[in-house]
Amino acid sequence: MDAFFASVELLRYPQLKGLPVVIGGSRHTPEHEAQLIAQWGSLDAIPVEAFPRLARYVGRGVITTATYPARQFGVGSAMGMMKAARLCPQAILLPIDFVRYRQYSRTFKDVILEMAPLMEDRGVDEVYIDFTLVPDGQHEGGRVLAASIQQRIFEKTGLTCSVGVAPNKLLAKMASEFNKPQGISIVMPQDVEHQIWPLSCRKINGIGPKAGAKLQGLGIVTIGELAAKSLPWLMQHFGKSYGAWLHAASHGQDDRAVVTESEPVSMSRETTFDSDLHAGHDKVQLGAIFTRLCERVAQDLQRKGYAGRTIGIKLRYANFKSVTREITVDAFTQDAGTIRRVAGQCLKRVPLEQSIRLLGVRVGCLVHWDASTQQAEGAVPVLPRKSTGKGDPLSLPLFD
Template identity: 25%
Template sequence: MNNAPLTIRSWPRAILHLDADAFFASCEQAVHPELRGKPVITGKERGIVAAASYEAKAKGITRGVSLHDVKKICPDAIIVPSDYETYSLFSVRMFEILRRFSPDVEEYSVDEAFVDLTGLRRSFHGPYRMIAKKMQETIETELRITVSIGVSLSKVLAKIGSKHNKPHGLTIIPGRDIHVFLEELPVEKVWGIGPNTAAFLGKFGIKTALQFARKDEKFIQKYLSKPYQEIWHELNGRSVYPVVTESKSSYQSISKTKTFTPPSDDETFVFAQLSKNLENACIKARRYKLSATRLILFLRTQEFRDAGMEIKLDRATSYPIDLFGPLREGFDQIYKPRVLYRQTGVVLAGLMPETQVQYTLFDDTGKIERFSKIYTAVDKVSERFGKYTVCHAASLPVKLQTQHEGERGDTPERKNELFKGENKRQRLGLPVLNVKV
């Protein structure tokens, strides 16, 4: 095997990956400074750990652990219900800060971003490390959360860098040092390589990312499909994946789920949760002018046992009124009386552009047109007065009962702390940071 290190001495591209540290828990500590330095866990409404601060992680708490076990592992853990609206506002602010430095920002997830820094050294009169450091410091100063950053020649290498020294890490991987970061990295830790692919590569003696990167291109093309060929190029410092700055506008499927506490065995309430999932999914489908050809629904019990089914639709649609019939039939087949349920979910699958929907001779096109006008009006009302201003009667029991009784309920922290000039419908895109105006 060729033992020469990978040597790319210039910066043909400079890609930054930012990963917020324990994002949800960090947002809680930013909003509530008294929680800083303490083991904070979010997910009280779900009964399991949604996110854990690094103080909690240091005591052995990991995501997905039941809160019952958390109390055994870390008796002093501070467990709070999730406040997703506040987290999303922190996310928006974080991406806005990144765009001050570069227009090429990809919002990869709520707490991750890729940024193309190529060519910005001249504008900032300094190296890429300095630009990344300024980004990191600005976020930490303005939002009071920490982030970890990796900068390298490609997305895959940048992601390796951001994971290298968490939390609050800043890792630069220039071309001449790629081999240093890959030689001890297990191949399954590379972004995009799962356990099955890692097991396959292991049959050829490939255990580390460096061994994978050094394999001959003929081997890669012979045994691996295009996605893994692209990862191989990225590991060798050749940027294949672009930084995608456009918002996502197309989906293969749309899923909506809801966890509620306390768990319920009330059939009407559980179906109402499922109906609300359906309405939410359809709202998103209509926003992107998509129609579903398949409907998937599932119920999760308090013991984390799932039951679900998939239904093929007679006609592609994004109107809940078309789907409540199949939804009810599926629900009746999988729902069990006297069983406590904690989560419901709906997936609209087989999505296609609504312009491509073909109607048959048996379809009532007049009725379909009326539905279209009704839901166009509903969407306009919701846009003006807020989501769920108009909802189907099947979802109404959800609005009449608190989702997480005894906790924050459906009112996020941000809604309870309005800035001057705000009201419940018109609010600034700013998180609360214990500042009263």
């Protein structure tokens, strides 16, 4: 989907079309929307001048997404809003409305499933489709079907999307970015050399900042330069598994199937603080936040019917460097007290001298959990833990 969150907001505020708009900073509430309607009569009657500007933002939030006019100023997803305000102070700032975004997400995916039922859900705004067996799906190399999907989605939602057509998921993902917004791009195996090889290595989904920097340090900037390296050379510099993947990816090879059903591998909760907190000066506040994160992860697991064995934490310091630690326990759990206790042990393994800007808790190695029997299929039952004499795990001191 094209700038999905922002595009949904433009349906609500059509007067902002063509303007730089960023989404983030706060959550939308029905009460605030009701106040706006009471003041202006309708949402589309609000004057552009009445909307808050990014220049006035003060805080530590990050941008969730931005319209294409805002992106022309260098503003993008996951960018700190204070930095974005320096790049595009005139941008209009709108709150996040995840309830509305999920509704539109379900609608556009239902449209796709009616036309091409083999669909892999990749999040709120992206899917993969295997249209090999869709009747007439191969006309013009898939372009006719892609255009039909775009049209049906627009008719149902008023939103646009961009489609990449290719023999595999790797190339399709890259192709979907070529002609945004509302583009259709087709990449066949014979097109890899002239369409893919001139691109930066970072355009391959799976080459992150660290790998990109290492490649650049080795004199490899484009995908074509990566493809020119031998398999043994790549395995020598990047390890057997990742080196082999780099070699295949640079040649446009990917044998992953479209997966119509998938299981989560982990569940997590994290929060970025309004101001940096220190383990020494803000121990009580950090302890309360940490406990709440553990409780929310436990609630997520219980609500969705999972339990996990690997419990971990994530910290981001004031200098933006991040650390993670995890511990794998003997028994699967979805209990908040257990998660809190083990996550607290993880905290003891990280330096806490610096101020902290982000704190997160994660539970992985998930299995389906039967709440009535407190057991998971093929898992070791969770046994009652002997008392340590220290009271409720949720009240144990933190950062000590």
